[in-house]
Amino acid sequence: MESEKLLIALALAVILLLLAAAVTVLLVREHDRELKLQARMGDIITPASRPSNAVEEAVSLVRNVSRMEQFRERAAALIGVDLQQAETYPIKWWLVPPLGVLLDMGLIFLLSHPLAGYPFLLFVTKTFGAVVFWYLITRFIFNMFTNRRNNKLIEQFPDALNTVVRCVRVGIPMGEALRTVSRDSMEPTKLEFTILADKVSIGVPLDVALRELALRVKLTEYQFFATALTLQARAGGGITQTLEGLSDVIRKRVGLKARGYALTAEARTSALVLSVLPFLAGGMIFMVQPPYIMTLFTTKGGESVITGAIVLLILGMGTIQFMISNVLK
Numbered sequence: 001m002e003s004e005k006l007l008i009a010l011a012l013a014v015i016l017l018l019l020a021a022a023v024t025v026l027l028v029r030e031h032d033r034e035l036k037l038q039a040r041m042g043d044i045i046t047p048a049s050r051p052s053n054a055v056e057e058a059v060s061l062v063r064n065v066s067r068m069e070q071f072r073e074r075a076a077a078l079i080g081v082d083l084q085q086a087e088t089y090p091i092k093w094w095l096v097p098p099l100g101v102l103l104d105m106g107l108i109f110l111l112s113h114p115l116a117g118y119p120f121l122l123f124v125t126k127t128f129g130a131v132v133f134w135y136l137i138t139r140f141i142f143n144m145f146t147n148r149r150n151n152k153l154i155e156q157f158p159d160a161l162n163t164v165v166r167c168v169r170v171g172i173p174m175g176e177a178l179r180t181v182s183r184d185s186m187e188p189t190k191l192e193f194t195i196l197a198d199k200v201s202i203g204v205p206l207d208v209a210l211r212e213l214a215l216r217v218k219l220t221e222y223q224f225f226a227t228a229l230t231l232q233a234r235a236g237g238g239i240t241q242t243l244e245g246l247s248d249v250i251r252k253r254v255g256l257k258a259r260g261y262a263l264t265a266e267a268r269t270s271a272l273v274l275s276v277l278p279f280l281a282g283g284m285i286f287m288v289q290p291p292y293i294m295t296l297f298t299t300k301g302g303e304s305v306i307t308g309a310i311v312l313l314i315l316g317m318g319t320i321q322f323m324i325s326n327v328l329k
Contacts, residue, residue, distance in 0.1 A: 079135065080142030084216045088188060089145045100138040107133055110307050149188055150219060155254055156189040157221055161247040165240045174229070175200045192217060206233050221250055264324050271320040275313065 076083050079097065086093040108130055115122040160181045167177035178200060182193040192213060199209040210226035224246060232239040286293045296302035 080139040080146070082142075082146060082218070084218075085146065085149070088149060088191070089142075093142070096141050097134075097138055100134050100141065103137050104130055104134040107137075107311075110311060150217075152188055153192070153217065153219060154221060154250065156185060157225075158247040158251045158254070160185055160189050160193065161225070161243045161250075165243050165247070168240055174206065174233075206230070221246065267320065267324055271317060271324075275317055278309070278313065 073083055081093050108126055111125055111129075112122060115125060163181050163184060164177045167180055168174065172180070175197065178193055179197040182190055182197045185193060196209050196213050199212070200206055207230040210229055214223040214226040225243070228239065228242045228246070282293060296306045
């Protein structure tokens with residue numbers, strides 16, 4: 001009973017901490033937006049007060065951020081949140097930690113049955129294991145969101161590059177070429193190039209807009225694209241050959257990954273069969289001889305066995321998926 005109360009108190013404390021962290025992040029973000037707005041208004045109203053520098057800055061993808069922004073990004077990165085892409089998640093990012101708490105409580109409830117006869121292990125699991133499970137679940141969800149979006153970006157990027165090359169070859173300016181990509185591409189490439197084209201159209205320098213795109217997406221292909229266009233804008237020269245080469249390399253990488261999926265089809269099918277087979281076998285046994293299978297649900301030992309089997313099944317599926325993901329990388 002005491003352990004149950006301790007678990008409830010721990011869950012409430014985690015929820016309160018998450019809510020406090022979410023409120024803090026929102027306040028800090030609003031403060032940063034206010035500061036950026038004031039800085040932009042100051043640049044517009046008093047442009048002559050800005051010091052002129054004849055030396056152009058070096059081509060770099062590094063941006064200067066405040067300590068508060070660095071702290072906020074590092075704190076969010078601990079649980080896998082990318083604040084620059086948080087608006088592209090399927091759900092609000094601040095809903096994921098409470099969802100992780102609910103899943104964590106369900107997992108602890110499942111583990112409490114097979115560990116009921118071991119008070120010390122049960123106490124450790126409910127106190128320290130709850131935090132570890134919540135952390136792993138939350139990171140897994142955010143990484144799933146990010147990886148799914150990045151995979152789509154990489155698959156669509158060669159077509160976007162070819163569109164830019166064709167537009168440049170017929171004499172269309174780079175800004176209009178980016179706008180063409182934003183109109184013809186699918187999501188999420190459409191969103192990224194729309195943001196890029198909008199910034200260029202309102203007067204943001206092309207190198208600055210490209211740098212922000214590379215920092216927001218955090219993909220090597222986009223970083224190379226930003227660097228190549230920045231060098232071409234500053235030093236001149238042909239950009240079509242570079243973009244064509246980059247498009248060809250990305251297409252080969254996408255094809256290689258598709259080949260990897262084909263080669264791992266057997267392992268993925270085996271994992272699917274192993275995950276479905278226990279439930280099918282249990283259903284068939286229940287139809288043939290219900291009293292035999294109901295022992296798992298009506299006795300304490302049966303509950304421990306079925307709970308342990310479910311936990312081991314989840315761990316096994318996670319291990320297989322982890323191995324396949326590492327191979328595909």
